[in-house]
Amino acid sequence: MNTIQRTLIILFLTNFWASNAQVPEGYDLWLGYSKIENAATLENYRKVCSSIYFQQSSEISNTAKEELKRGLDKMLDQKTSFTNSHEKATSLVVATTNKLDNALLKILQSEIPKVQKNGFLIKSVNTGKKQQCIITAQDDAGLLYGVFRFLQLIQTEKAIDEIAILDNPRIDLRVLNHWDNLDRTVERGYAGFSLWNWQKLPESIDQRYIDYARANASIGINGTVLTNVNANALVLTPMYLEKVAALANVFRKYGIKIYLTARFSAPIEIGGLSTADPLDPEVQNWWDNKTKEIYKMIPDFGGFLVKANSEGQPGPQNYGRSHADGANMLAKSLQAFNGVVMWRAFVYSEHDPTDRAKQAYLEFVPFDGKFMDNVLIQSKNGPIDFQPREPFHPMFGAMPQTPLMMEFQITQEYLGFSTHLVFLPKLFEEVLQSDTYAKGKGSTVAKVIDGTLQGQKLTGIAGVSNIGNDLNWTGHPFAQANWFGFGRLAWNPNIASDQIAKEWLQLTYSSEPEFTKALIPMMINSREAVVNYMNPLGLHHIFDTGHHYGPGPWVSELSRPEWNPTYYHKADSLGVGFNRTRSGSNAISQYNKEFQTMIENLETCPEEYLLWFHHLPWDYKLQNGQTLWNGIALRYQKGVDQVEEMIATWNNMKQYVSENKYHETKMLLNIQLKEAKWWRDACLLYFQTFSKMPLPDGVDQPQHSLKHYKSLKFPFAPGIRPQWN
Amino acid sequence: MNTIQRTLIILFLTNFWASNAQVPEGYDLWLGYSKIENAATLENYRKVCSSIYFQQSSEISNTAKEELKRGLDKMLDQKTSFTNSHEKATSLVVATTNKLDNALLKILQSEIPKVQKNGFLIKSVNTGKKQQCIITAQDDAGLLYGVFRFLQLIQTEKAIDEIAILDNPRIDLRVLNHWDNLDRTVERGYAGFSLWNWQKLPESIDQRYIDYARANASIGINGTVLTNVNANALVLTPMYLEKVAALANVFRKYGIKIYLTARFSAPIEIGGLSTADPLDPEVQNWWDNKTKEIYKMIPDFGGFLVKANSEGQPGPQNYGRSHADGANMLAKSLQAFNGVVMWRAFVYSEHDPTDRAKQAYLEFVPFDGKFMDNVLIQSKNGPIDFQPREPFHPMFGAMPQTPLMMEFQITQEYLGFSTHLVFLPKLFEEVLQSDTYAKGKGSTVAKVIDGTLQGQKLTGIAGVSNIGNDLNWTGHPFAQANWFGFGRLAWNPNIASDQIAKEWLQLTYSSEPEFTKALIPMMINSREAVVNYMNPLGLHHIFDTGHHYGPGPWVSELSRPEWNPTYYHKADSLGVGFNRTRSGSNAISQYNKEFQTMIENLETCPEEYLLWFHHLPWDYKLQNGQTLWNGIALRYQKGVDQVEEMIATWNNMKQYVSENKYHETKMLLNIQLKEAKWWRDACLLYFQTFSKMPLPDGVDQPQHSLKHYKSLKFPFAPGIRPQWN
Numbered sequence A, B: 001m002n003t004i005q006r007t008l009i010i011l012f013l014t015n016f017w018a019s020n021a022q023v024p025e026g027y028d029l030w031l032g033y034s035k036i037e038n039a040a041t042l043e044n045y046r047k048v049c050s051s052i053y054f055q056q057s058s059e060i061s062n063t064a065k066e067e068l069k070r071g072l073d074k075m076l077d078q079k080t081s082f083t084n085s086h087e088k089a090t091s092l093v094v095a096t097t098n099k100l101d102n103a104l105l106k107i108l109q110s111e112i113p114k115v116q117k118n119g120f121l122i123k124s125v126n127t128g129k130k131q132q133c134i135i136t137a138q139d140d141a142g143l144l145y146g147v148f149r150f151l152q153l154i155q156t157e158k159a160i161d162e163i164a165i166l167d168n169p170r171i172d173l174r175v176l177n178h179w180d181n182l183d184r185t186v187e188r189g190y191a192g193f194s195l196w197n198w199q200k201l202p203e204s205i206d207q208r209y210i211d212y213a214r215a216n217a218s219i220g221i222n223g224t225v226l227t228n229v230n231a232n233a234l235v236l237t238p239m240y241l242e243k244v245a246a247l248a249n250v251f252r253k254y255g256i257k258i259y260l261t262a263r264f265s266a267p268i269e270i271g272g273l274s275t276a277d278p279l280d281p282e283v284q285n286w287w288d289n290k291t292k293e294i295y296k297m298i299p300d301f302g303g304f305l306v307k308a309n310s311e312g313q314p315g316p317q318n319y320g321r322s323h324a325d326g327a328n329m330l331a332k333s334l335q336a337f338n339g340v341v342m343w344r345a346f347v348y349s350e351h352d353p354t355d356r357a358k359q360a361y362l363e364f365v366p367f368d369g370k371f372m373d374n375v376l377i378q379s380k381n382g383p384i385d386f387q388p389r390e391p392f393h394p395m396f397g398a399m400p401q402t403p404l405m406m407e408f409q410i411t412q413e414y415l416g417f418s419t420h421l422v423f424l425p426k427l428f429e430e431v432l433q434s435d436t437y438a439k440g441k442g443s444t445v446a447k448v449i450d451g452t453l454q455g456q457k458l459t460g461i462a463g464v465s466n467i468g469n470d471l472n473w474t475g476h477p478f479a480q481a482n483w484f485g486f487g488r489l490a491w492n493p494n495i496a497s498d499q500i501a502k503e504w505l506q507l508t509y510s511s512e513p514e515f516t517k518a519l520i521p522m523m524i525n526s527r528e529a530v531v532n533y534m535n536p537l538g539l540h541h542i543f544d545t546g547h548h549y550g551p552g553p554w555v556s557e558l559s560r561p562e563w564n565p566t567y568y569h570k571a572d573s574l575g576v577g578f579n580r581t582r583s584g585s586n587a588i589s590q591y592n593k594e595f596q597t598m599i600e601n602l603e604t605c606p607e608e609y610l611l612w613f614h615h616l617p618w619d620y621k622l623q624n625g626q627t628l629w630n631g632i633a634l635r636y637q638k639g640v641d642q643v644e645e646m647i648a649t650w651n652n653m654k655q656y657v658s659e660n661k662y663h664e665t666k667m668l669l670n671i672q673l674k675e676a677k678w679w680r681d682a683c684l685l686y687f688q689t690f691s692k693m694p695l696p697d698g699v700d701q702p703q704h705s706l707k708h709y710k711s712l713k714f715p716f717a718p719g720i721r722p723q724w725n
Helices: A002-019 A039-048 A061-075 A102-109 A140-155 A205-217 A238-252 A281-297 A324-334 A356-367 A425-432 A445-449 A479-490 A497-508 A511-535 A567-568 A594-601 A607-613 A628-651 A659-691 A707-713 B003-020 B039-048 B059-073 B102-107 B141-156 B207-216 B236-250 B281-297 B323-335 B356-367 B425-432 B444-451 B477-491 B498-507 B513-534 B565-569 B593-600 B607-613 B627-653 B658-689 B708-709
Strands: A051-052 A093-094 A120-126 A131-137 A164-167 A174-175 A221-225 A258-260 A303-306 A339-343 A374-378 A404-409 A460-464 B052-054 B091-097 B122-125 B133-137 B164-167 B173-177 B223-225 B257-261 B301-305 B342-344 B373-379 B404-409 B458-465
Touching: A051 A061, A061 A093, A061 A140, A061 A205, A061 B207, A093 A140, A102 A356, A102 B122, A102 B323, A102 B708, A131 A140, A131 B323, A140 A205, A140 A238, A140 A356, A140 A497, A174 A339, A174 A479, A205 A479, A238 A258, A238 A281, A258 A659, A281 A324, A303 A324, A303 B164, A324 A339, A324 A356, A324 A374, A374 A460, A404 A425, A404 A445, A425 A479, A425 A497, A425 A511, A425 B223, A460 B133, A479 A497, A479 A659, A511 A628, A511 A659, A594 A607, A659 A707, B039 B102, B052 B059, B059 B091, B059 B141, B059 B207, B091 B141, B122 B141, B133 B141, B141 B498, B173 B342, B173 B477, B207 B477, B236 B257, B236 B281, B281 B323, B301 B323, B323 B356, B323 B373, B342 B458, B373 B458, B404 B444, B425 B444, B425 B477, B425 B498, B425 B708, B458 B477, B477 B658, B498 B513, B513 B627, B607 B627, B627 B658, B658 B708
Parallel strands: A051 A093, A093 A131, A174 A221, A174 A460, A221 A258, A258 A303, A303 A339, A339 A374, A374 A404, A404 A460, B052 B091, B091 B133, B173 B223, B173 B458, B223 B257, B257 B301, B301 B342, B342 B373, B373 B404, B404 B458
Antiparallel strands: A120 A131, A120 A164, B122 B133, B122 B164
């Protein structure tokens, strides 16, 4: 290449960036596909991709081919071409196993039987004549996932000469839950409003629907629930089903099934019946017909997600029936179509004086074995509600005859909305690796939900979406990592969170070692930071009313006792914390003995769960010798300090990211710091009214009075339903 | 350039498009700045821009310099550089007049005195040594506008060798009105939700705020009202004012002032007073202090927009005071800071049996001369409410001692939302060029609002924004043209609408003559199409309740009489139309005699206003000999046919626009066609129940029954407040 050519290249590259400057960055998520900079690596990849034989056989494999071309075009900076047949020169073969020729089948005979549903094999083989890279799978979705993985390997500059990756998803249903309302508001949504433009559907297909599907397919997500669990029956009427079908037509090409939330009282509201009693034949008949109607329009419809008899939603208990009665009625309608019911276990009642943490277990565990085969019980990760830290839900492991589906929260209610950088895969990992002891040591939550512990045939995992119509999809640029990370853990719940952070950073920002070396720990530590500055030492649910954004430990006058933070922290002159041991609510009795024993004994109870399970005096001595009061105060301070460290780290990263991206995250980190201090000051001032103890050395003095913090009101905080204002 | 170099260029250009493919198009509006393709033209522009002397003197002129560089870099496909001094080689000089050297001042001595506030001069001059292009202005904003105009000239490939453009804005306040609520819903918003992310302000500055300001500055808009006229007082509290100030800091650099809506009862709601009586000294004092507080935070704050005593909003009449009392109270507080009050004339009362079309005039005209100098009365263009066609509001010309501000609607309530392609500058032009006869023939509405007819010192024009957080800002790609066109007409209300269409098409899509030749008429005709398929021959306000999207001529049971379509069309067995002549409501008495006479006489009454002013029998003979019934029916059909023609035109444009852009508009046009038919069928079936006459030849048979059309409900149509459902 001569000087003029070099200059031209530089000129055009410069121009390319200038040309893009006007469009806010972040839209392309982890699929930006930047050109491979290392010349030798690039050359090698170009060789591997020099002659591609892609055996197309379906809509989904066509998608895979398009994606392969799009990604390679950009990363290898050349036009990708395909050959029509498996020729001598073929360097890359992409085909399902039933389309591989006999020679390849023979070479791959030991691996191919191990490739399962949606799984894939990427292997470099020597055919005798030539080194070839093979991407294969049993089904088209597996092929699509294999292609996306291949592209990720290239973007992260992995060696692929002697590659051999056989990867099967561990969980069948990998599903996003959108809490999107038909008016496009999103309950607990902090990234703008719903992607679903119901007004313009079914005719107008927004490019975002396609890009949403691409992003999900790239991380293995294969299902999406379009509507809020606090459901509106109208989505089941023909006018909306037409719109749903249009989305299904888009998503189908990416291997994604659509699910809807079913409002239990729909037979009354849109069916004209006088009851929704699940044992009433007319009601069963109505759901049978509704289900047929749906499948006629959406042949691959996934099924229903149901929130019943919880927080005011109707359900079978309105008619004296059980959750099993309700779920099985819907399951019967869906059975013929291979549809499933995902029945939520997030239930608690203001008429039940039992510790809220115990109620779901009490309502569901007795029905183990009573649910039809196509019913999954979907439980939040902890027994309360998506707190910065909770112990795992005691239902995991306690219902061996029922598929338990994990419900994680990707959106950040109770976690600083899309304003705080909190890397959630670290939280997910903690839950998944928790030991239920259901079948002895090593009975992790991950093994419960992937079905290996108790032999479930149907498995599932759901994430409450953090996706909205913000230009960057998730509000905070780093919240994209939580969507990405959920997908990776849904595929394999045993991937380490730092590995996920690394993959995401490399795909989204840069593979520079200095960059990832600094940012992986920043992301990993961000989760403990939010625990420290919001809810340290097992404190929980001390958020202000409705919006759940800032602190409100003083709130005590809401109509339902368990909506009040004072219910959870029980601070008084003697101490603080919720006694859930045998001398208290005995919620620990719902866990297996090993866990119970560990928790009950203050010597062995992990301090991160201390005040979740114990009410302890202010001068209780922590393991490091600090009093409980000082420990609380110093953890709040530590949370603030950790955010300051995050800012310092980010300040050093300026050279690795674009100016806009740098400033965007910096501005948000500054808000996070301001609010971490707000949490620290408000909570310490409040708890100090009970402890009557001074702030220990090292803790900054509060900036305002407790009265000031109590006076702050946020009537228009995002994500809340108007009636909650 | 050798072959390899050419290939490289093609390679990189191709790659550039491929790289962009993932980001939905349309974000860059009319500021995409594509490279000049014609080699000779490019060469010439490069020459003119080869050596630029930019005399920077302020924040705004710095913006102008950045914009000049950004635009030239892309269009001329080279790095723009600037010289530090006015050298011999200088080819382009950009400076305010006070920074021009004496030689240039002498050359431009005849033009410079004609450059007014915010105006600019772009002139190519021969300095004796060299041909130079000069962009100059009295103020920095003028310089910014001059730079944007210069960039537009280049993008549309105008000859600039002998250029001489002296352009002054005809109206002082060129303002967008956002009906954005603090929860980010937008009343009558159809392009997603509010741009203003109150949750993350003031710290986090969204790139969209900057790009919004750029777009506005590029068309001369110099003010924006951030909040809904149905106002919430909270925006005037310190927490929100901090956020408003952060936006003001962004917009200031682009010459844009911020205004807020002032809820008249704010002294009670956030001030703790027991009254908002404008004659109460405590109330005046409260507004004085509030205004000072605002100006302390936002020194260039523009003032208040007020909707008072209209549709349930509080106002001075609650205390037995007049609009003048209310407006003057606020004007007093603002006077010291050069702030203005924009007081809306959109008032009507359910307690007033007078024809709604007459009420604003009756409430305001008697107070002509009673308003303080810094008060503008802001009137909608017509006497009802943003219908597809209305005669001009009789207040225009009727208040010679008061600055009347025009309120146009850029958003498309009553106009198919962002789903229908309707080019509104055609509507605006019709209003602006209407003759009020206030001072004899030629007393156009344009001359009333630009102050030349009656000698106003303060002039203003407002457009209710169609901007939301959709990726393309306005929902429909062609709705961008309505934002653009409003800006152009706010600058100069006499620009022809086809000129605006041409400019927008060239800047946004392509300068190909075949393209603009086909699309200019398509855009121009789109306005008459929507009149035909919704409200032909002067019919108006026959929209379904609340959402105002589809047809609802049958609606008759709303609590307020003038909310019912039947109030407006008055169809019965004898005929149809609202008699506003002397034998009817005599609304025509509010117009000047020449207009009255023309309207009252059926021979001279323009048929487009026929049923606005007259109730006529179904067999009344139109000018072409058709019966009224047949004329109505054929116009509905014609509207449908016109949409079909739009589709045919667009189908031929595939080669001129990107595939995504092509499909996006095509999908929307298909919805428009479906809904045009819906309007035709529903309205004709309904009116036929009165006319009892058959559909004439050439009108398609309805697809459904009237009962079907009446049954359609849209509880989640965008843009409506929940309480209106």
